[in-house]
Amino acid sequence: MDNQNSISPAEARTLLDTADRLSRRAHESARWPYVTFILALGTVTSFGTLGMGLTTGSAFGLTYVGTLAAFFALIVFFAVSIRGRAAFARSRRWTTYIASWFVTYGAAIAVVAWAHGSVLWSGITSGAILAVTMACASYEARR
Amino acid sequence: MTTTNQAPVHPRHRLDGHLLNPVRFSIMAALDRATTLGFREVRDAVEVTDSALSKQVALLETAGYVAVGKAFTGKTPRTSLTVTREGRTAWRAHLAALQEIADPS
Numbered sequence: 001m002d003n004q005n006s007i008s009p010a011e012a013r014t015l016l017d018t019a020d021r022l023s024r025r026a027h028e029s030a031r032w033p034y035v036t037f038i039l040a041l042g043t044v045t046s047f048g049t050l051g052m053g054l055t056t057g058s059a060f061g062l063t064y065v066g067t068l069a070a071f072f073a074l075i076v077f078f079a080v081s082i083r084g085r086a087a088f089a090r091s092r093r094w095t096t097y098i099a100s101w102f103v104t105y106g107a108a109i110a111v112v113a114w115a116h117g118s119v120l121w122s123g124i125t126s127g128a129i130l131a132v133t134m135a136c137a138s139y140e141a142r143r
Numbered sequence: 144m145t146t147t148n149q150a151p152v153h154p155r156h157r158l159d160g161h162l163l164n165p166v167r168f169s170i171m172a173a174l175d176r177a178t179t180l181g182f183r184e185v186r187d188a189v190e191v192t193d194s195a196l197s198k199q200v201a202l203l204e205t206a207g208y209v210a211v212g213k214a215f216t217g218k219t220p221r222t223s224l225t226v227t228r229e230g231r232t233a234w235r236a237h238l239a240a241l242q243e244i245a246d247p248s
Contacts, residue, residue, distance in 0.1 A: 006155060007158070007241070012241045012242070012244035015168070015241055016238065018169075018172065019171075022173050022189075023172050026172075026177055027177040029184070029188070030177055030181075030184050031177070091178050091225065092178075143176050
């Protein structure tokens with residue numbers, strides 16, 4: 001490859017504009033199902049675990065079933081919306097987002113199981129799910 | 144005491160040879176923000192044929208700028224392209240050289 005090619009300042013500006021436009025377009029067309037998914041995942045599991053942590057009896061059952069139904073609906077939405085596309089499928093960034101959600105979700109489920117009825121711990125862990133997923137979605141949306 | 148008088152090097156000498164090709168330049172641009180994209184997404188962004196994209200991706204892979212991942216969804220093969228750390232460094236340096244050419248002051 002010839003590095004001696006002279007590129008004029010105008011050509012260089014055009015190349016920089018092209019690179020920026022292409023980068024934004026490729027990212028925007030691919031990221032929206034992922035950003036929507038992580039936002040909805042955080043909201044559903046945060047309020048679901050909060051409800052499960054603070055209710056008993058049939059209210060608990062309804063919250064449990066409702067959270068599961070919303071979760072599976074979300075999985076179906078995601079599978080349909082990314083069908084045929086592999087964006088981020090193996091990216092380290094998305095693995096980190098999902099791992100972060102999983103850790104906070106695990107903590108919230110632990111509270112449901114072992115500290116049921118604790119407003120403080122339910123609030124902290126469910127709030128953590130919401131905070132982490134919102135932070136991940138915001139980071140991705142601003143890239 | 145010795146002094147060395149080195150002539151300033153024009154930023155064009157810092158342009159990356161692999162990225163002077165317009166298709167390879169566009170592939171790296173498409174992967175810049177997303178980091179990982181599917182083959183079809185890159186093809187649609189760059190607007191080239193599958194074969195032209197494959198050829199240029201192979202060259203970028205050989206240069207160590209892009210990692211190609213293969214997976215199957217059912218029986219359908221899915222190819223993903225990920226910009227490597229080396230590729231990102233080269234891309235940033237290339238853009239910096241272009242920026243210097245565009246705005247020499």
